[in-house]
Amino acid sequence: MYRRKGLRLFAVVAAFALIAAACGGGGGETTTTGGEGTGTTAAAASEVEVFSWWTGGGEAAGLEAMIKVFNEKYPNIKFVNSAVAGGAGTNARAVLASRLQANDPPDSWQGHAGWELIGTYVAADQIEPLNFLYDQEGWLDVMPDTLIPLISKDGNIYSVPVNIHRANVLWMNPTVLSDNGISVPTTLDEFFTALDTLKANGMDAPLAMGEQWTSMHLLETIMLASLGADGWNSLWDGTGDWSSAEVTKALENFAKVLDYTNSDASALSWQDAGQLVLDGSAAFNIMGDWQEGFFRELGKTPKTDYDWAPVPGTPGTFQFLSDSFVLAKGAPHRDAAIAWLTVAGSREGQDAFNPVKGSIPARNDGDRSLYGEYLLSAMDDWASNTVVGSLTHGVVANDSWKSEIDTALGLFLSNKDVAAFQDALVAAAAASPNQ
Amino acid sequence: MTVAVKESRRRKRFRFDKDKAIGLALVTPSILAVMVFVYGFIAWTLRVSLSAWKGLLPDYTFVGLDNFRQLASDPRFHIDVRNTVIFTVVFVGGCLIVGLGTALLLDQGIRAEGFFRSLYLFPMAISFIVTGVVWRWLMNPAQGDRISGLNLLFDKLGLDFLVNTWHATPGWGIAFVAIPAIWQMSGYTMALYLAGLRGVPEALREAARVDGATELQVYRKVVLPLIRPVTLSALIILGHISLKVFDLIVAMAGKQVQLDVPAIYMWTTTFDGFFFGRGAAIGIVLLVSVAVLVVPYLAYTLRQESGQ
Numbered sequence: 001m002y003r004r005k006g007l008r009l010f011a012v013v014a015a016f017a018l019i020a021a022a023c024g025g026g027g028g029e030t031t032t033t034g035g036e037g038t039g040t041t042a043a044a045a046s047e048v049e050v051f052s053w054w055t056g057g058g059e060a061a062g063l064e065a066m067i068k069v070f071n072e073k074y075p076n077i078k079f080v081n082s083a084v085a086g087g088a089g090t091n092a093r094a095v096l097a098s099r100l101q102a103n104d105p106p107d108s109w110q111g112h113a114g115w116e117l118i119g120t121y122v123a124a125d126q127i128e129p130l131n132f133l134y135d136q137e138g139w140l141d142v143m144p145d146t147l148i149p150l151i152s153k154d155g156n157i158y159s160v161p162v163n164i165h166r167a168n169v170l171w172m173n174p175t176v177l178s179d180n181g182i183s184v185p186t187t188l189d190e191f192f193t194a195l196d197t198l199k200a201n202g203m204d205a206p207l208a209m210g211e212q213w214t215s216m217h218l219l220e221t222i223m224l225a226s227l228g229a230d231g232w233n234s235l236w237d238g239t240g241d242w243s244s245a246e247v248t249k250a251l252e253n254f255a256k257v258l259d260y261t262n263s264d265a266s267a268l269s270w271q272d273a274g275q276l277v278l279d280g281s282a283a284f285n286i287m288g289d290w291q292e293g294f295f296r297e298l299g300k301t302p303k304t305d306y307d308w309a310p311v312p313g314t315p316g317t318f319q320f321l322s323d324s325f326v327l328a329k330g331a332p333h334r335d336a337a338i339a340w341l342t343v344a345g346s347r348e349g350q351d352a353f354n355p356v357k358g359s360i361p362a363r364n365d366g367d368r369s370l371y372g373e374y375l376l377s378a379m380d381d382w383a384s385n386t387v388v389g390s391l392t393h394g395v396v397a398n399d400s401w402k403s404e405i406d407t408a409l410g411l412f413l414s415n416k417d418v419a420a421f422q423d424a425l426v427a428a429a430a431a432s433p434n435q
Numbered sequence: 436m437t438v439a440v441k442e443s444r445r446r447k448r449f450r451f452d453k454d455k456a457i458g459l460a461l462v463t464p465s466i467l468a469v470m471v472f473v474y475g476f477i478a479w480t481l482r483v484s485l486s487a488w489k490g491l492l493p494d495y496t497f498v499g500l501d502n503f504r505q506l507a508s509d510p511r512f513h514i515d516v517r518n519t520v521i522f523t524v525v526f527v528g529g530c531l532i533v534g535l536g537t538a539l540l541l542d543q544g545i546r547a548e549g550f551f552r553s554l555y556l557f558p559m560a561i562s563f564i565v566t567g568v569v570w571r572w573l574m575n576p577a578q579g580d581r582i583s584g585l586n587l588l589f590d591k592l593g594l595d596f597l598v599n600t601w602h603a604t605p606g607w608g609i610a611f612v613a614i615p616a617i618w619q620m621s622g623y624t625m626a627l628y629l630a631g632l633r634g635v636p637e638a639l640r641e642a643a644r645v646d647g648a649t650e651l652q653v654y655r656k657v658v659l660p661l662i663r664p665v666t667l668s669a670l671i672i673l674g675h676i677s678l679k680v681f682d683l684i685v686a687m688a689g690k691q692v693q694l695d696v697p698a699i700y701m702w703t704t705t706f707d708g709f710f711f712g713r714g715a716a717i718g719i720v721l722l723v724s725v726a727v728l729v730v731p732y733l734a735y736t737l738r739q740e741s742g743q
Contacts, residue, residue, distance in 0.1 A: 097491055101492070101493070124492045211689045263576075263603065264600065266691055267571070267688070399708055400489060400490070402708070403704060403707045403708025403710070406692075406703075406707075407511045407692060410692020411510055411692055413691075432489075
């Protein structure tokens with residue numbers, strides 16, 4: 001009896017192993033098909049495989065719109081959309097990592113512009129510089145000067161940004177502000193005064209915040225406000241000092257801002273936090289401008305139901321993040337991949353993608369009739385402001401560095417120890433610098 | 436005579452007939468697959484855990500126990516260990532108490548026992564992800580105007596003292612995450628105990644009653660000692676689930692350091708931060724801690740079985 005039970009258990013385990021093996025076999029088959037495709041299409045260049053994590057909502061619709069433009073321009077190239085579902089690309093990046101380790105790269109893939117791409121894929125020698133394409137297409141003339149260094153390494157530009165989102169946006173409830181006699185704060189001091197007024201008037205948590213990554217978003221905007229654009233940039237290019245008194249001050253500001261946030265933040269998504277502002281249970285929320293897309297989805301009216309301004313202390317600075325596409329080194333269909341990147345960086349391609357996704361084009365010559373009130377204001381700022389990069393969304397730090405900062409932040413959120421937080425940030429900068 | 440019998444038995448055991456050949460042929464692929472996909476990858480993970488691999492591409496530079504040493508002084512890993520201990524104590528303890536309690540109640544020969552048995556066992560059919568999502572709503576820590584879930588229920592029932600911040604409670608949030616886990620697994624524990632209780636011969640209880648034992652004494656002195664092996668099995672099964680818990684916490688709370696456990700740290704540090712060496716080291720620590728729990732138990736049961 002016992003032995004039979006043992007056997008049965010073993011059979012179950014074995015069955016699972018077989019299923020695993022079968023799955024592995026399946027994956028192998030797909031790869032082989034891809035390989036055959038390579039063989040037959042290298043000459044005809046009739047296929048391009050583009051890898052992304054855009055599988056739903058405005059992102060997938062935007063990608064479809066851009067694919068349509070591509071198909072019109074290159075009717076003889078078949079577009080293979082290899083999108084992998086999963087929030088913010090966590091799953092897709094794991095899949096991509098295993099494909100790259102197996103030496104089976106897609107022709108082009110999506111990544112956040114900046115060090116998330118450079119630190120990972122340039123360091124591993126997986127993507128090609130694209131300076132020739134920028135020269136050929138004249139992109140340097142239509143993109144902000146301050147953007148280019150943030151997506152380059154050693155003078156080589158490595159990706160084509162398709163869209164631009166702004167991270168340093170303060171979302172406000174206009175009714176709450178006018179009821180409390182508060183004007184839009186433009187400096188951190190004004191911001192603290194406004195928060196104190198609201199608290200004194202009985203609002204426990206005037207600043208809405210969500211789960212841990214949204215607190216990293218808050219951290220980076222407050223640090224930018226405290227340090228200024230140059231101070232912020234210097235922390236990432238190795239010239240700044242993480243142990244400086246300025247950084248201490250910035251972290252203390254962040255700690256102070258946290259005092260005005262909701263106690264249930266860890267249980268809320270960024271949408272929930274935005275909802276608090278719409279409902280008037282909070283006056284402010286600091287979030288990227290995808291928050292506007294959410295507000296519009298709910299049928300809210302700009303300037304009436306919600307209002308926006310740069311995060312206090314950051315007017316004149318545009319903290320950006322961007323989805324971009326790269327060219328794989330050893331791409332199976334290099335010419336087709338370059339054709340795809342040409343479309344991705346074109347005015348037509350970006351104007352097809354961005355109105356649907358709810359972001360602005362990386363180019364400053366977008367068709368203004370296609371964009372709503374908020375996006376037009378963002379386009380104006382993009383063309384005129386100093387551009388700096390976002391930490392949470394992959395521009396300024398490589399993934400290893402960012403994940404160490406995330407750990408340090410998580411510890412800080414539970415112990416609120418500024419000195420220990422700064423020590424951990426210094427250690428993270430020393431252990432995983434951008435290189 | 437006895438020698439001859441033994442001899443023939445031994446010969447019988449080693450006879451190789453067609454059935455056995457087919458059987459062996461059928462299990463060989465599985466054995467090979469297990470060798471490669473389980474033991475092969477354990478060995479590979481061990482190798483990675485001793486390497487300096489950080490970044491997308493493999494780097495097998497041998498660094499000895501550096502990764503493990505760093506974990507020992509890593510404040511996040513300290514939180515992980517603390518959280519795992521709290522979770523394990525609350526979860527395993529809760530399951531054993533609730534499971535044993537419901538099993539004892541069901542053992543009283545109540546009506547519609549089958550119905551209740553299924554009712555308590557059903558949560559086990561759900562995956563931890565689903566449990567996590569549902570309980571995320573139920574244990575919404577919001578209060579005041581936005582009160583919802585269980586807090587709203589308590590509020591409406593006038594049980595205000597029960598309204599709390601659940602898994603957002605600083606420091607002890609992980610203990611609340613164990614509640615959905617108890618909800619899900621206590622039915623299974625009940626089934627284990629019920630099977631154990633049914634295995635206690637009625638004659639023993641009768642004998643105790645004849646000797647003048649009260650019902651309470653029958654349970655304390657006769658039944659519970661006899662089902663002690665069930666407690667051990669339950670402890671092992673629940674314990675290893677608890678050490679490896681991942682999906683429930685991710686579904687309930689996302690990735691936040693306050694509710695971090697080793698499995699989540701392993702995942703984020705490996706795939707978000709590309710610290711493959713450190714991730715593999717956490718994996719090995721998990722494997723060893725589960726082995727410490729399971730191997731003595733397996734050795735014990737194997738000895739028991741060969742004894743029979």
